[in-house]
Amino acid sequence: MGELDPVFIQEADHRPNLGSINVVADELPIIDLSSAPNDDVVSQVGQACKEWGFFQVVNHGVPLELVAKVEDVGRRFFELEAEEKKKVKRDEVNAMGFHDGEHTKNVRDWKEVFDFLVEDQTVIPASHEPDDQELRTLSNQWPPHPPQFREVCQEYAREVEKLAYKLLALIAQSLGLAENRLNGFFKGQTSMVRFNYYPPCPFPDLALGVGRHKDASALTILAQDAVGGLQVKRKFDNQWIPVKPTPNAFIVNVGDAFQVWSNDKYESVEHRVVVNSEKERFSVPFFFFPGHQVMVKPLEEILDGDSPRYRDYNWGKFFANRNRSNFKKRAVENIQISHFRIEVK
Numbered sequence: 001m002g003e004l005d006p007v008f009i010q011e012a013d014h015r016p017n018l019g020s021i022n023v024v025a026d027e028l029p030i031i032d033l034s035s036a037p038n039d040d041v042v043s044q045v046g047q048a049c050k051e052w053g054f055f056q057v058v059n060h061g062v063p064l065e066l067v068a069k070v071e072d073v074g075r076r077f078f079e080l081e082a083e084e085k086k087k088v089k090r091d092e093v094n095a096m097g098f099h100d101g102e103h104t105k106n107v108r109d110w111k112e113v114f115d116f117l118v119e120d121q122t123v124i125p126a127s128h129e130p131d132d133q134e135l136r137t138l139s140n141q142w143p144p145h146p147p148q149f150r151e152v153c154q155e156y157a158r159e160v161e162k163l164a165y166k167l168l169a170l171i172a173q174s175l176g177l178a179e180n181r182l183n184g185f186f187k188g189q190t191s192m193v194r195f196n197y198y199p200p201c202p203f204p205d206l207a208l209g210v211g212r213h214k215d216a217s218a219l220t221i222l223a224q225d226a227v228g229g230l231q232v233k234r235k236f237d238n239q240w241i242p243v244k245p246t247p248n249a250f251i252v253n254v255g256d257a258f259q260v261w262s263n264d265k266y267e268s269v270e271h272r273v274v275v276n277s278e279k280e281r282f283s284v285p286f287f288f289f290p291g292h293q294v295m296v297k298p299l300e301e302i303l304d305g306d307s308p309r310y311r312d313y314n315w316g317k318f319f320a321n322r323n324r325s326n327f328k329k330r331a332v333e334n335i336q337i338s339h340f341r342i343e344v345k
């Protein structure tokens with residue numbers, strides 16, 4: 001079997017405790033959107049955001065055949081020879097495409113990814129440097145195989161985008177805001193869809209598919225296959241809870257931008273992916289990201305006289321900073337919203 005390359009090895013504190021995974025019965029709430037929007041659904045969404053930061057949705061309106069198709073083309077892409085996949089390899093100029101060296105918190109993840117933008121030709125800052133005003137346009141890279149890859153991906157992005165706006169309205173309402181209060185932040189959205197492919201791993205006790213992290217997004221909407229591996233840190237006791245795959249459901253979580261908009265009423269919760277030695281696993285997150293020019297800050301209506309807990313930050317610079325740290329092990333910690341937190345004296 002050989003040895004595991006040390007770049008993949010998690011520090012002892014962050015390794016999965018594989019023995020205890022199945023004993024926890026608690027589960028993420030499942031919310032049926034077929035009657036949404038109504039007060040009951042809004043209150044379920046609000047409750048889930050407070051208690052878990054995560055929930056699942058069924059009857060969400062995204063055609064199930066399309067979810068199956070996107071999984072199928074994704075799988076067939078990762079089955080291609082490495083040479084083929086490398087033709088659409090992502091690099092520091094072209095941030096979209098195939099990548100097999102992703103790091104989370106400076107440890108390499110046991111996975112391969114393929115990223116594409118929801119809006120092709122998305123504008124972002126050219127660098128993370130605060131004074132650099134230059135902008136850059138990101139473009140999608142599409143592989144010629146499998147056939148229909150591009151069409152299926154683009155259709156999927158359009159459909160999940162509709163769900164993203166539906167959820168944005170529900171979450172806004174659950175905070176007492178007007179349903180379209182947050183829509184303006186997504187003009188010129190920098191949203192992207194990622195395919196995560198986790199090959200079987202002979203050392204699931206040492207490596208992770210994705211190390212513990214919080215999503216920087218406003219929202220993430222994730223499709224996963226039937227294998228399982230995602231774990232969410234339960235808020236009240238910090239236990240890692242496995243998310244049991246629910247047929248035809250998406251998993252939704254509020255990300256860092258929501259935490260800041262809501263001034264900590266909703267928190268962006270830590271999660272990670274455990275791998276296993278037998279089965280490959282496949283997941284497809286849609287990251288709903290604001291436009292690059294948006295200044296993220298606690299909303300006035302939410303504050304209602306309270307002190308803001310965060311200084312404003314520019315979404316584009318935050319995004320550029322995060323992207324730069326995905327490629328290699330870096331000596332410093334990734335940029336986090338905690339770096340913008342205002343300490344209360």
Ligand SMILES: O=C(O)CCC(=O)C(=O)O
Pocket residue numbers: 194196210215222224229230271272273282283284285
């Ligand atoms: O594969 C999963 O279940 C989750 C992946 C994830 O957390 C991410 O890509 O940010």
Ligand SMILES: [Fe+2]
Pocket residue numbers: 213214215271
């Ligand atoms: Fe994530």
